[in-house]
Amino acid sequence: MKKITIYIILVLIAVFMLYPLLWLVGASFKTNQEIYSSMWFMPMDFDFSVYFNAWKTNTGYSMGHYFINTFTIIIPKTLFSVISSVLTAYGFARFDFPLKKFFFTLLMVGMFMPAIVTVMPMYMFWHEIGFLDTYVPLTMPSLFACEGMFVFILIQFFKGIPKELDEASRLDGCGSLHTLVYVLLPCIKPAVISVAVFNFLWTMNDFINPLIFINSTEKYTLSLALRTSVDSTGQGYEECKIIAMSVIGLIPSVTVFALAQKKFIGITAGGLS
Numbered sequence: 001m002k003k004i005t006i007y008i009i010l011v012l013i014a015v016f017m018l019y020p021l022l023w024l025v026g027a028s029f030k031t032n033q034e035i036y037s038s039m040w041f042m043p044m045d046f047d048f049s050v051y052f053n054a055w056k057t058n059t060g061y062s063m064g065h066y067f068i069n070t071f072t073i074i075i076p077k078t079l080f081s082v083i084s085s086v087l088t089a090y091g092f093a094r095f096d097f098p099l100k101k102f103f104f105t106l107l108m109v110g111m112f113m114p115a116i117v118t119v120m121p122m123y124m125f126w127h128e129i130g131f132l133d134t135y136v137p138l139t140m141p142s143l144f145a146c147e148g149m150f151v152f153i154l155i156q157f158f159k160g161i162p163k164e165l166d167e168a169s170r171l172d173g174c175g176s177l178h179t180l181v182y183v184l185l186p187c188i189k190p191a192v193i194s195v196a197v198f199n200f201l202w203t204m205n206d207f208i209n210p211l212i213f214i215n216s217t218e219k220y221t222l223s224l225a226l227r228t229s230v231d232s233t234g235q236g237y238e239e240c241k242i243i244a245m246s247v248i249g250l251i252p253s254v255t256v257f258a259l260a261q262k263k264f265i266g267i268t269a270g271g272l273s
Helices: 002-027 032-037 049-056 063-094 100-112 115-128 136-144 148-159 164-171 176-187 189-205 208-213 222-228 239-259 261-272
Strands: none
Touching (some): 002 239, 032 239, 049 063, 049 239, 063 100, 063 136, 063 222, 063 239, 100 148, 115 136, 115 208, 136 208, 148 189, 164 176, 176 189, 189 261, 208 222, 222 239
16 A cells, blocks of 8 residues: 555656646647646647648748758767767876876866856857858867866766776787777766767757857757747747747657666766776
């Protein structure tokens, strides 16, 4: 009886936590009037034409076009961020070099610095070299391990691996790079996958950076396209259509998280082993 009570409580908590998402999906099938007149997530009628209209957007380009734009940023940025963060963390965790503590302090300072502080200098920099309204400002910084949190997480995982593995691989003729790729990376796979997942989700949801660096509607990301579908006064648009666009935009993030869930959860076990 006690176990049944616990399950009922857990189910109620899960429903409470998931209800906003259920409402979002249900509201995408409702009319504007029904959205404001009922808190129940189930629509009176399922009108799939809303999704067809939402796919077209109000900008002259389809959501498919904006998905391509978004993934044009996400794929290289995630790849660059993972590679640069792994190499930087490997250097801090396994090598001694001059001013190591100083550079690690700079890394920590950068990790705690609000991102908004760097917006103006970055805008001026990319403006001076002529790369505004391109995807370069949104992807290239990731080549330099600009996400200090990722580097810090990976450093802790590297430090959790015995250095005897490095020495054994060198005795077998492996260099530093081969040791990293063939010995250490398999041991920290959960952390690397977590870095990739976080980077994917943050870039997918990023609104401020594309808004600052991208001017052309043709080059907008999905987050900008969603905002563009709402007029400047906030009136005269279809809420159901915007909600349907939001639901479509959630699909990649939910899919990636679901596929990486086991490895993502495994980060705890990996950090303790």
